Amino acid sequence: MKKYLANFVFSAETAPILNGVLITDDGGTVLDVLENGEGLEDLIVVEGFLCPGFINSHCHLELSHLKGKMLERGGLVDFIRPIIEMRKARPDVVQHAMQEAEEEMKTNGIVAVGDICNTGESFGLKADSELHYHNYIELIGLDPAMAHSVFADGVTLQDRSTEMGLGSSLVPHAPYTASAELLRLLGGHGRSTDATLCIHNQESVHENTLYMDGTGPLREFYAGFGDDLNFFTPTQTNSMEAVLRSLGADVSVLLVHNTYTTNADLSRVSDYNSQVSYCLCPNANLYIENRLPDIELLAETGNLMVLGTDSLASNWTLSILDEMKTIAASYPGIQLSTLISWATYNGAKLLGLDSELGSFEKGKRPGINLIYDVDMDSMALLPHSKIRVLA
Numbered sequence: 001m002k003k004y005l006a007n008f009v010f011s012a013e014t015a016p017i018l019n020g021v022l023i024t025d026d027g028g029t030v031l032d033v034l035e036n037g038e039g040l041e042d043l044i045v046v047e048g049f050l051c052p053g054f055i056n057s058h059c060h061l062e063l064s065h066l067k068g069k070m071l072e073r074g075g076l077v078d079f080i081r082p083i084i085e086m087r088k089a090r091p092d093v094v095q096h097a098m099q100e101a102e103e104e105m106k107t108n109g110i111v112a113v114g115d116i117c118n119t120g121e122s123f124g125l126k127a128d129s130e131l132h133y134h135n136y137i138e139l140i141g142l143d144p145a146m147a148h149s150v151f152a153d154g155v156t157l158q159d160r161s162t163e164m165g166l167g168s169s170l171v172p173h174a175p176y177t178a179s180a181e182l183l184r185l186l187g188g189h190g191r192s193t194d195a196t197l198c199i200h201n202q203e204s205v206h207e208n209t210l211y212m213d214g215t216g217p218l219r220e221f222y223a224g225f226g227d228d229l230n231f232f233t234p235t236q237t238n239s240m241e242a243v244l245r246s247l248g249a250d251v252s253v254l255l256v257h258n259t260y261t262t263n264a265d266l267s268r269v270s271d272y273n274s275q276v277s278y279c280l281c282p283n284a285n286l287y288i289e290n291r292l293p294d295i296e297l298l299a300e301t302g303n304l305m306v307l308g309t310d311s312l313a314s315n316w317t318l319s320i321l322d323e324m325k326t327i328a329a330s331y332p333g334i335q336l337s338t339l340i341s342w343a344t345y346n347g348a349k350l351l352g353l354d355s356e357l358g359s360f361e362k363g364k365r366p367g368i369n370l371i372y373d374v375d376m377d378s379m380a381l382l383p384h385s386k387i388r389v390l391a
């Protein structure tokens with residue numbers, strides 16, 4: 001048995017406990033959370049904040065070998081152009097980079113990952129991993145004539161994921177790579193399998209331009225590949241509204257990034273779907289577009305909020321703590337307890353892992369993170385705050 005006494009215990013579901021005690025068995029299963037350590041012997045005194053293991057709600061393990069190779073702050077279109085070419089790396093290079101990326105996530109207290117897959121390259125590593133993975137099998141096809149064949153290829157890859165014991169969803173990549181037809185197929189599949197879908201949403205302002213009137217850098221991006229996009233009909237709406245309408249209601253949808261999402265966009269969400277959640281990847285937003293979403297605006301919707309690192313192609317680290325620090329620095333009004341619930345309980349809930357992960361509740365084995373070098377007086381993170389994994 002282990003009894004940790006910390007300056008604050010954050011458990012996502014309860015208010016932070018000053019000088020709280022977390023009691024676990026030797027394997028890390030929670031036995032109790034106490035308001036103080038009175039009368040207890042053999043206390044392990046730790047300085048800092050204790051919180052459950054982090055959930056990385058958006059990652060691309062497959063892109064780990066692109067660490068440090070992509071241009072920073074060049075905007076989304078100039079980011080995706082070279083990725084298509086650079087993806088063609090040697091399998092051993094890809095595998096080694098994914099292993100290192102996973103080790104980095106473990107060191108940074110991440111216990112579960114919602115991971116985007118364009119191939120099955122990561123399945124072997126995940127099947128043997130002690131981390132929990134959910135595969136978001138990502139489909140790309142803006143040409144509506146391709147929708148059924150793209151969908152069929154996705155089902156084949158999903159079957160492989162299932163055979164290897166890995167939970168999965170079939171998901172669209174982004175508004176500018178998914179036809180309305182493909183979105184309808186994926187929305188229907190998500191509804192019938194009770195799966196959560198995710199889609200990169202408004203990561204660039206050009207997505208809205210493309211949907212509004214069919215112009216802009218994304219159209220030019222396709223023209224560079226010889227695609228004239230004659231099959232694409234602008235919806236004369238922002239991309240987010242078009243996507244939600246095509247996916248349909250009664251399906252859980254995680255919108256990732258939301259860098260250019262406005263109040264007007266958010267005010268229409270409930271017309272289309274009541275199960276929309278928002279994933280923030282602030283460091284990737286800074287890496288690619290050098291801009292953050294309006295995080296307070298998103299939080300005010302009351303919808304579920306979660307955090308992700310995105311890939312090492314578009315981030316310096318795979319650390320949920322680093323994402324929290326970036327939000328705290330730009331939005332000091334958002335309390336640490338709120339950030340921790342986004343990073344733990346909400347992420348676990350979205351992945352359907354909340355019976356085991358996400359909070360310090362009896363019987364769960366959620367992982368134990370100690371965040372130290374913190375601002376104890378105002379219960380906040382500092383730029384140099386660090387993490388140590390206790391279990």
Ligand SMILES: [Zn+2]
Pocket residue numbers: 058059060116200256310311
């Ligand atoms: Zn992504």
